[in-house]
Amino acid sequence: IQADGTDGNCVTFVLHNEDHTLGNSLRYMVMKNPDVEFCGYCIPHPSESKINFRIQTRGALPAVEPFRKGLNDLMGVCQHVLNTFEVRAPAFPILW
Amino acid sequence: VPMAAQQGTDEMRDRVVLGEFGVRNVHTTDFPGNYPGYEDAWDQRRFEETFRVDVIREEGDALEFDMVGIDAAIANAFRRILLAEVPTMAVEKVFVYNNTSIVQDEILAHRLGLIPIRADPRLFEYRNQGDQEGTEIDTLQFQLKIKCRRNPQAAKESSDPDELYINHKVYSKHMTWVPLGNQTDLFPDADFRPVHDDILIALLRPGQEIDVLMHCVKGVGKDHAKFSPVATASYRLLPDITLLKPIEDEAAETLQKCFSPGVIEIQNIKGKKVARVANARLDTFSREVFRHEGLKNLVRLARVRNHYIFSVESTGILPPDVLVSEAIKILMGKCQCFLNELDSVPME
Numbered sequence: 001i002q003a004d005g006t007d008g009n010c011v012t013f014v015l016h017n018e019d020h021t022l023g024n025s026l027r028y029m030v031m032k033n034p035d036v037e038f039c040g041y042c043i044p045h046p047s048e049s050k051i052n053f054r055i056q057t058r059g060a061l062p063a064v065e066p067f068r069k070g071l072n073d074l075m076g077v078c079q080h081v082l083n084t085f086e087v088r089a090p091a092f093p094i095l096w
Numbered sequence: 097v098p099m100a101a102q103q104g105t106d107e108m109r110d111r112v113v114l115g116e117f118g119v120r121n122v123h124t125t126d127f128p129g130n131y132p133g134y135e136d137a138w139d140q141r142r143f144e145e146t147f148r149v150d151v152i153r154e155e156g157d158a159l160e161f162d163m164v165g166i167d168a169a170i171a172n173a174f175r176r177i178l179l180a181e182v183p184t185m186a187v188e189k190v191f192v193y194n195n196t197s198i199v200q201d202e203i204l205a206h207r208l209g210l211i212p213i214r215a216d217p218r219l220f221e222y223r224n225q226g227d228q229e230g231t232e233i234d235t236l237q238f239q240l241k242i243k244c245r246r247n248p249q250a251a252k253e254s255s256d257p258d259e260l261y262i263n264h265k266v267y268s269k270h271m272t273w274v275p276l277g278n279q280t281d282l283f284p285d286a287d288f289r290p291v292h293d294d295i296l297i298a299l300l301r302p303g304q305e306i307d308v309l310m311h312c313v314k315g316v317g318k319d320h321a322k323f324s325p326v327a328t329a330s331y332r333l334l335p336d337i338t339l340l341k342p343i344e345d346e347a348a349e350t351l352q353k354c355f356s357p358g359v360i361e362i363q364n365i366k367g368k369k370v371a372r373v374a375n376a377r378l379d380t381f382s383r384e385v386f387r388h389e390g391l392k393n394l395v396r397l398a399r400v401r402n403h404y405i406f407s408v409e410s411t412g413i414l415p416p417d418v419l420v421s422e423a424i425k426i427l428m429g430k431c432q433c434f435l436n437e438l439d440s441v442p443m444e
Contacts, residue, residue, distance in 0.1 A: 033137065
């Protein structure tokens with residue numbers, strides 16, 4: 001990760017080795033946060049696998065906080081999806 | 097809030113509408129602040145109450161299941177991970193000792209790489225970068241050694257290759273596992289082989305032979321499509337067909353023909369034939385309704401925005417439900433990786 005911004009409220013994170021898979025889902029989770037004024041991501045060049053993820057917050061909240069909260073919320077979603085799915089279709093470890 | 101306006105916003109929030117010339121309400125708009133009076137901020141508890149997974153059909157390598165209550169961004173992330181980031185084992189390096197067949201070395205190597213190998217990738221590690229030899233924890237070795245001969249017992253006038261030659265068709269069942277190092281102790285009951293025995297690799301004639309040694313490594317679909325564990329993984333949204341006015345008699349018959357079989361059913365009420373939507377899920381939305389002037393304004397074609405019908409078909413390496421679990425775990429792993437980095441490295 002690299003962060004770059006004028007003050008703590010608007011920060012552009014550069015996430016290496018990521019693409020739309022994490023970018024779009026993280027953008028959705030961060031947008032669901034009412035403190036966030038702007039959230040977006042872009043891929044500067046398709047040959048390089050990195051994304052520019054920008055968060056602007058209302059008020060004096062440092063932008064790292066919604067980023068952290070978005071990641072935690074996405075982990076929570078995945079954990080719940082995994083639990084629900086494994087109840088419905090139990091997966092046994094297979095050793096060939 | 098007036099009833100009509102409420103219905104309008106509900107439609108905008110929950111449904112993707114298919115109009116005659118375009119699709120409306122495509123993007124998710126239920127973010128906090130967009131709709132006054134709606135609670136849109138992220139609430140894990142509310143998500144857990146509305147989320148559910150229903151397994152519709154599970155047959156061998158194909159799995160069809162529904163995920164309800166999730167957003168497009170996350171459903172798409174699961175689909176992308178299933179295609180490109182769930183690891184498998186596949187042939188990467190082919191050491192050609194002797195190849196006198198018609199199939200060129202590189203073509204043969206390419207074909208061998210695409211054969212799905214029945215080996216659980218979770219038992220192996222990724223190969224270290226720059227490691228040419230490969231150790232027993234990251235490599236599986238296979239050998240393909242076959243020589244074609246003339247069949248001495250064949251009839252004199254026969255022209256059937258199956259009778260004239262022995263071993264003229266090289267199948268994937270001719271690939272044998274050669275244990276490396278202590279692999280026989282690590283995997284005592286294992287039987288590593290290609291998933292399918294009847295994949296035709298090459299054709300030979302008498303005197304030609306193939307003698308190759310193959311190294312399989314663990315990789316992801318992002319690197320090369322041979323590592324992709326799914327034949328395909330896709331999703332579609334649940335269709336939602338609403339009849340805006342009652343449709344009767346001939347119009348009902350025409351309507352039934354406009355949709356896939358089973359979607360519209362005709363009931364006989366008081367002697368008149370009335371159309372009713374029986375099972376919208378079966379429809380493939382060919383939009384045939386819009387070609388009939390009399391019917392196009394009486395039907396609303398839409399899709400439910402947060403109901404995804406996933407269809408995962410595995411190549412046979414891992415069962416499809418295991419693949420979906422692995423995909424979800426990989427997304428969690430990505431988040432965890434960034435969370436760890438956030439905590440460890442101070443922001444400048």
